[in-house]
Amino acid sequence: MNIGIIGAGPAGSLCASRLSRSGARVLLFDRRGAWEKPCGGGVTAKAVARYPLLNGCVETHRRIRSLAVISPRGARTRVMLEEPICIYSRTVLNQLLLDRAVAGGVHFLQARVLDVRRREPGWELLTDRGMHVVDFLVGADGVNSFVRKKWGERFAAADLMMTFGYRIPKEMDDGIAIKFFSKFRGYYWVFPRPNHASFGICGRLSQHNTQTLKQLLHAFLQESGHLSDATEAAAWPMYSALIPSLRPHSLRNNRICGDGWGLAGDAAGFADPITCEGIYYALRSGDLLAEALIEGRAGSYPDRCHADFAADFIHAAELFERFYAGDFLGADFITRMVQAASRSQTLRSVMNAFIAGQQDYRSLRTKLIRKSPRIIVEIAASTFAKFE
Numbered sequence: 579m580n581i582g583i584i585g586a587g588p589a590g591s592l593c594a595s596r597l598s599r600s601g602a603r604v605l606l607f608d609r610r611g612a613w614e615k616p617c618g619g620g621v622t623a624k625a626v627a628r629y630p631l632l633n634g635c636v637e638t639h640r641r642i643r644s645l646a647v648i649s650p651r652g653a654r655t656r657v658m659l660e661e662p663i664c665i666y667s668r669t670v671l672n673q674l675l676l677d678r679a680v681a682g683g684v685h686f687l688q689a690r691v692l693d694v695r696r697r698e699p700g701w702e703l704l705t706d707r708g709m710h711v712v713d714f715l716v717g718a719d720g721v722n723s724f725v726r727k728k729w730g731e732r733f734a735a736a737d738l739m740m741t742f743g744y745r746i747p748k749e750m751d752d753g754i755a756i757k758f759f760s761k762f763r764g765y766y767w768v769f770p771r772p773n774h775a776s777f778g779i780c781g782r783l784s785q786h787n788t789q790t791l792k793q794l795l796h797a798f799l800q801e802s803g804h805l806s807d808a809t810e811a812a813a814w815p816m817y818s819a820l821i822p823s824l825r826p827h828s829l830r831n832n833r834i835c836g837d838g839w840g841l842a843g844d845a846a847g848f849a850d851p852i853t854c855e856g857i858y859y860a861l862r863s864g865d866l867l868a869e870a871l872i873e874g875r876a877g878s879y880p881d882r883c884h885a886d887f888a889a890d891f892i893h894a895a896e897l898f899e900r901f902y903a904g905d906f907l908g909a910d911f912i913t914r915m916v917q918a919a920s921r922s923q924t925l926r927s928v929m930n931a932f933i934a935g936q937q938d939y940r941s942l943r944t945k946l947i948r949k950s951p952r953i954i955v956e957i958a959a960s961t962f963a964k965f966e
């Protein structure tokens with residue numbers, strides 16, 4: 579089979595590798611090759627455990643062991659991560675995956691795909707370097723996927739997170755910090771990256787435009803002493819890009835494959851609806867699409883994704899509003915969770931398991947209810963200890 583894959587990000591390169599190693603002829607197109615995509619580059623333990631090849635660029639990623647969470651009301655907790663989050667340079671990570679694909683026999687073409695047209699059978703791919711014919715088309719071309727726009731369904735603004743941030747050339751300690759704002763569907767982050775610090779913010783595209791995000795980020799940077807005035811920020815390299823964060827009904831009706839085509843990674847809408855983690859799901863969906871094609875059952879791809887992670891995305895998407903804008907015991911939900919976590923080792927352990935990918939959304943509520951007696955005892959003990 580001749581397979582044409584548009585996009586050599588994590589989804590496209592991994593899919594290409596697997597297909598080629600099982601005997602398919604694969605053409606992989608990317609207009610940029612390996613590049614520094616706007617991205618935190620944070621990879622959770624579940625990704626490294628499932629794809630040990632990620633250890634192949636070990637010296638250029640950082641292992642982060644501490645996560646500080648700040649709530650809308652300023653409550654703070656620091657979770658010491660039992661399993662580190664690895665921060666990769668995206669150029670290095672993408673190059674690793676692309677090199678592996680090429681070593682496995684993939685034919686890589688640095689070209690922009692301008693159009694795809696149906697032939698009977700197969701497809702014609704028109705690029706800025708020429709025309710190619712393939713039997714099956716994979717759209718791994720990111721959140722702005724033109725394959726999705728042409729053959730699937732466009733993302734609605736309410737299914738996207740807009741990001742805005744700066745790459746600041748300064749050394750940070752090895753911790754990630756995340757801050758939430760009142761009734762704001764998104765968060766602010768500080769990520770120590772391989773040779774700079776990334777300060778950024780994300781929010782629902784349908785509710786906040788880039789200008790609002792920029793103002794919020796500047797206000798927070800000034801408040802936290804990282805920015806003295808707005809002119810200083812003008813000198814920093816900035817980024818702004820989208821991340822999919824699908825609502826429940828969009829996930830249920832998400833069309834990710836059809837006759838002779840399939841979507842993977844961001845193009846398929848596969849990022850965690852709450853945390854926006856996307857690299858693992860790009861790898862995973864690229865892998866699952868390849869597996870379905872190798873078995874000659876392309877139509878089974880949506881079911882494979884559903885069984886593996888997409889069903890849990892629906893639970894996450896259903897939680898989205900309650901998580902970001904819900905109230906609990908007279909304050910916002912996040913403040914109450916952060917206050918409780920700062921006093922309860924049990925709750926911090928649940929957070930640890932969640933961040934490492936060992937705890938899904940589906941059973942999170944039940945687990946919290948089951949552990950609530952112990953959490954309450956720990957909170958009470960910590961409160962009384964303060965008065966002693």
Ligand SMILES: Cc1cc2nc3c(=O)[nH]c(=O)nc-3n(C[C@H](O)[C@H](O)[C@H](O)COP(=O)(O)OP(=O)(O)OC[C@H]3O[C@@H](n4cnc5c(N)ncnc54)[C@H](O)[C@@H]3O)c2cc1C
Nearest residue numbers: 585587588589609617618619620691720843844856857860
């Ligand atoms: C600011 C920001 C921070 C993020 N932080 C994290 C994080 O810390 N951890 C995490 O897990 N996820 C994070 N994400 C999400 C993550 O970046 C994506 O989910 C992930 O890159 C998706 O991989 P992909 O292979 O699907 O697409 P991409 O990595 O976007 O790759 C798509 C590729 O397609 C190519 N392409 C597109 N159109 C064409 C065309 N017409 N012709 C040829 N080539 C084309 C592009 O050049 C690109 O290389 C973040 C995203 C953003 C925006």
